[in-house]
Amino acid sequence: MAETKLAAMTAQPHVFDRTHTDDLAAFVPSAPSPYHAVAAAAARLEKAGFRRLEETDRWDASAGGKYVLRGGAIIAWYVPAGARPETPYRVVGAHTDSPNLRVKPLPDMGSAGWRQIAVEVYGGPLLNSWLDRDLGLAGRLSLRDGSTRLVNVDRPLLRVAQLAVHLDRGVNDNGLKLDKQRHLQPLWGLGDPHEGDLVAFLADEAGLDAADVVGWDLMAHDVQPPAYLGRDRELLASPRLDNLLSVHACLAALTAAAADGDALPYIPVMAAFDHEENGSESDTGAQGPLLGNVLERSVHARGGTFEDRQRALAGTVCVSSDVGHAVHPNYPERHDPTHHPRANGGPILKTNVNQRYATDATGRGVFAAACDRAGVPFQHFVSSNAMPCGTTIGPITSARLGITTVDVGVPILSMHSARELCGADDPHLLASALAAFLQG
Numbered sequence: 001m002a003e004t005k006l007a008a009m010t011a012q013p014h015v016f017d018r019t020h021t022d023d024l025a026a027f028v029p030s031a032p033s034p035y036h037a038v039a040a041a042a043a044r045l046e047k048a049g050f051r052r053l054e055e056t057d058r059w060d061a062s063a064g065g066k067y068v069l070r071g072g073a074i075i076a077w078y079v080p081a082g083a084r085p086e087t088p089y090r091v092v093g094a095h096t097d098s099p100n101l102r103v104k105p106l107p108d109m110g111s112a113g114w115r116q117i118a119v120e121v122y123g124g125p126l127l128n129s130w131l132d133r134d135l136g137l138a139g140r141l142s143l144r145d146g147s148t149r150l151v152n153v154d155r156p157l158l159r160v161a162q163l164a165v166h167l168d169r170g171v172n173d174n175g176l177k178l179d180k181q182r183h184l185q186p187l188w189g190l191g192d193p194h195e196g197d198l199v200a201f202l203a204d205e206a207g208l209d210a211a212d213v214v215g216w217d218l219m220a221h222d223v224q225p226p227a228y229l230g231r232d233r234e235l236l237a238s239p240r241l242d243n244l245l246s247v248h249a250c251l252a253a254l255t256a257a258a259a260d261g262d263a264l265p266y267i268p269v270m271a272a273f274d275h276e277e278n279g280s281e282s283d284t285g286a287q288g289p290l291l292g293n294v295l296e297r298s299v300h301a302r303g304g305t306f307e308d309r310q311r312a313l314a315g316t317v318c319v320s321s322d323v324g325h326a327v328h329p330n331y332p333e334r335h336d337p338t339h340h341p342r343a344n345g346g347p348i349l350k351t352n353v354n355q356r357y358a359t360d361a362t363g364r365g366v367f368a369a370a371c372d373r374a375g376v377p378f379q380h381f382v383s384s385n386a387m388p389c390g391t392t393i394g395p396i397t398s399a400r401l402g403i404t405t406v407d408v409g410v411p412i413l414s415m416h417s418a419r420e421l422c423g424a425d426d427p428h429l430l431a432s433a434l435a436a437f438l439q440g
Contacts, residue, residue, distance in 0.1 A: 020252065020428035021236060025226040027248045028238050032138035032152055032221040034072025034096035034274045037244060039150060041074050041251050041272065042067060048255040050076060055293075059301040065258050068294055072096050072274030073284035075294045076251075077267055078258040085304025088315030089295060090266040090438045091403070092253055093286070093393050094246035094322065095276035098239075099123030099416050101130060101160075101184060103137070103198070103218040109185065110193035116185045117158060117198060119220065123277030127178045129417035131162040135186060135220040141206060142215035151206040151218075158186035158220055186220065222418045234344060234424050241412055241420040245427055246321035247272050253434035260439055267298070268438035276322075276393055286393035292401055317366050318405040319437055320358065320394030321430065323422070324348045324381045326411035336384045341411035343423030346377035347430045350392075350407040358394035363406030370437035376429045379411070408433075 031037035042052065050065030063083065067076035073096065077089070101119040109118045117137075121127070134156035140148045160183075165171060178184065196210065202218070203210040226238035238245075250270045257268040275285035282288055295316075299309045327340040341348045349364055350357040371378045383389040398405035410430050412422040 021424050024248045024427050035140045037096040038074040061302045071284040074272050077269040080264045081262045085299050085302045085308035086311040089269050091269040091318040092250040092434050093271040093320045094250050095243045095273045097274050097277050099125035101220040107198045108193040114187045115189040115193050116187050121180050126417045131160050134223050136223040139218035141213050144212045158188050160186045236424045237421050242323045249431035252431045256435040257438035265440045286396040316403045320392050320407045322392045322409045323412045324409040336382050339382050341379045341381050344425040345379050347408050348379045348381040350381045352389045356389040356391040357407035358398040358405035359407045367406045371433045374432040374436035376433045
């Protein structure tokens with residue numbers, strides 16, 4: 001497994017290991033929704049010896065790996081034996097959600113003899129990338145008894161059909177214009193729509209009685225699996241690289257750091273949030289209190305006070321990991337002329353003086369030192385002054401907790417497409433750097 005390789009990687013110059021990227025390619029299909037992503041992460045943590053804590057239980061001071069799971073978010077940490085209440089944390093952060101099409105509360109619709117599913121646009125996807133693509137459907141079903149059940153139809157089920165060029169003669173000259181309400185409702189069969197069709201179908205897929213299903217959080221996903229691409233297979237094409245690539249890297253780094261056990265000078269933490277793509281403002285997003293509450297309760301479980309919490313946070317550093325933009329060969333003018341991150345060139349340090357990224361000189365030094373220890377090269381990214389800059393969970397986490405935070409990631413092409421592209425070497429380089437950061 002990739003996790004077993006990372007600890008050794010932090011002590012020697014980098015040698016490319018395809019094992020990690022193979023494992024990422026297996027992880028992505030297991031995580032078609034944020035809820036599946038955290039379930040897959042929890043299963044890997046359990047295998048590594050971590051145990052789940054319930055937020056409603058009293059937490060104890062025992063050492064070892066622990067995690068909290070809420071909706072589409074997961075916080076995991078490893079407490080070394082002998083850790084004190086004021087022991088600082090090292091946090092790696094990411095997000096589990098991706099831009100996509102999500103099912104509305106009344107999903108069954110149709111027109112002109114076609115049965116369709118009513119969807120709403122989530123986040124900021126490249127809308128054209130969802131056209132003429134085989135789509136599955138995944139998420140969670142809410143049951144009458146208050147529980148939830150994951151469901152994943154990971155086969156061609158839906159399709160958003162594009163209008164033929166014969167009926168839109170100017171499309172290649174005037175550009176494709178999509179109305180989010182009229183043009184993105186996927187079809188899934190023929191005939192007249194009937195209320196309850198989709199719920200009955202999904203309940204059957206999940207082995208449930210449709211009468212027990214009272215709600216859902218469902219989303220379409222590309223069913224084409226990740227694949228190596230290029231003459232030398234040096235690229236990886238995959239859905240949801242933004243940001244499952246970082247979730248997977250954080251998970252691998254945490255389990256590698258936990259293997260050091262009692263030798264760790266910090267408490268390593270992985271925080272994977274939901275709802276980053278629409279602003280992080282939810283109980284499972286980075287704007288919410290989840291991470292702060294977990295860190296505070298961990299301090300108190302070890303007998304700490306408010307003063308101990310403040311001391312722990314004062315020494316804490318967070319690395320926010322999210323994908324960034326590789327320079328595009330067809331649009332180099334859209335990038336800063338002196339900052340051209342390249343695929344397989346190592347992770348990028350993201351900087352924006354207007355605090356769209358949280359990186360400052362202090363954080364830059366911490367991450368550079370981690371890359372040195374791991375033998376990993378890194379690159380710099382800034383947006384062109386003529387283009388607006390995106391943002392991440394980094395500034396939010398830094399402001400909420402008052403901790404030093406640095407924004408990093410892997411450079412990719414086709415960000416927010418239903419299918420994105422990265423260097424096949426970069427996921428392992430990122431995970432190796434994150435492992436070195438957590439190990440301190």
